[in-house]
Amino acid sequence: MTMLNRPRLRLLLTDHQEVGRRLRQRLEEEEVDVFQIGDRAAALRFAHDGDMNLAVIDTPDNEEELIRLIRELRAQSKLPPVLICCSSRGRASHAEQELRQTRKMETLGRLAAGIVHDFNNLLTVMISCNELLMLDTPANDPRRGLLREMARATDRASALTRKLLAFSRKQNHEPEVVDLNVIVKDMEPTLRRLLPASVRLEIHQHRGPCRIWADPIQLEQLLLNLVLNARDAMPDGGQIIVATDVRECPNRAGESEIVLRVSDSGIGMDSQTQARLFEPFFTTKGRERGSGLGLSTVKHVVEQSGGAIHVESAPGKGTTFSVTFPAHLGTIPVSTAEFKSSQLAQGGETILLVEDDPAIRTLWRQTLQDLGYTVLTANDGASAVALARERATRVQLLVIDADLPRMNGWEVAREIAKLEPNLPIVLVSGHGEHALSSLAGVTSELPVLRKPFPPSTLARKVRELLDQALKADRRPTGQGI
Secondary structure, eight states: OOOTTOOOEEEEEOTTOOOOHHHHHHHHHTTEEEEEOOSHHHHHHHHHHTTOOEEEEEOOSSHHHHHHHHHHHHHSSSOOSEEEEESSHHHHHHHHHHHHHHHHHHHHHHHHHHHHHHHHHHHHHHHHHHHHHHHTSOTTOTHHHHHHHHHHHHHHHHHHHHHHHHHHTOSOOOOEEEEHHHHHHHHHHHHHHHSOTTEEEEEEOOSSOOEEEEOHHHHHHHHHHHHHHHHHTOTTOEEEEEEEEEEEOSSSTTOEEEEEEEEEOSOOOOHHHHHTTTSTTOOSSOTTTOOSOHHHHHHHHHHHTTOEEEEEEOTTSOEEEEEEEEOOOOOOOOOOOOOOGGGSOOOOOEEEEEOSOHHHHHHHHHHHHHTTOEEEEESSHHHHHHHHHHOSSOOOEEEEETTOSSSOHHHHHHHHHHHSTTOOEEEEESSOHHHHHTSTTOOTTSOEEESSOOHHHHHHHHHHHHHHHHHTTSSSOSSOO
16 A cells, blocks of 8 residues: 655765666655755754754665665654665764764753743833833833843843844844944953953954944854864963954955954964864864864854855964955944933724733833734733624724644734735734744744744834734735735
8 A cells, every 4th residue: 555645764974885777767666855965064063954853774785775774764653754874883883973963952952942932022021111110100100220221131132132142043144234342342341251261362353343244143153163173172271362353355356355364372283173174063172172163153153144264273373363354344233312202103993912022012012002002912812802793893903823732823813814815914923933934824924023022012013013004005914915
């Protein structure tokens, strides 16, 4: 009996392994795709980038054994979609070690992403309460200084959650105009805390701005990885120099590039080590101290930002990493002045607010009601759909958390949109871009607010979408499903 819609296996082979035409035909009958993908590290990288489960096996001595093994795997309740065939038992054992390390990092990443979601909800409450307190505190009240300090602390906590999302790989590349000097200055206290007393850190910054187009969180991760590598290269202590500079592009006359250098006085590297330096899982620190992913992550961040990375080193003479980025001529956005309720436009439309956290739901409802809106609230998807069906007055905008239990925000929005076609939607999430992209049907056109943010941000987005709907000269639609 033929199984319908059964998943295809992927068989990854290294260059020196061969599959004849007859075996390829048999593998096709078994619904197996064969990839000739280079060496073992490339195979692991291919599978890991695709977020796939793996099974590492020895290369069987004959094709009958391979077909038998594939059929055995088919019979298992949980079928791994990727096989990596290694040429010997020793290679398979080493690949299994690398695979276990990868899975350990992925488990830590999932844990970090879950913590970030809950922490972002708490931060949203803190930020919202702080903003509402500022509204009720006179301009000359000395307590406003305390509230400003609280706001700065929550901003720093928000930055920490973004770093955790970057670590968990749940946050996509989100570039903006940043000054590399500011990144280095902000990271200096963190770097000094991570260095022992035997290691001296010097910061040499270019006098002028060093603007580039990059993700600031990823830049911090890049700098942290380079400094930690420098620290580990000096077990007996030494000196680390972090420097920024601006120079003319060697290949493009009249254009400038920004340079970040991280130098150490450590043990240095030979040419063989330098040749493998950016390979995933390659480490000279031993399995107990290093995952082998730090410098491969650095290279990925640099290339994603249109830059390049070079290394200069020799045994006993230390190491210098030079990272170059194209200079950016844009200006850095300046934060707006303190929020005032009078700056927000009033409204009278009906809004359906769906949020499972009771504290956030209460604060957002209060903010929108104070601006004149009629606000209906629900704490889960089923209640929201029922409320939309029973309501005599038409809902004119939906604010919904993407991370609702049972039915996610996108599924709930689609059900409500059947009752209100072209309904404007504001999707709210405490997770990163990667988690949102996993929701079927979510598109880049859908407005998304990422927690934590203050109530004024929500109020402005709500007014923006409602105004767009009015300008379209039809009943409110705005940006809908």
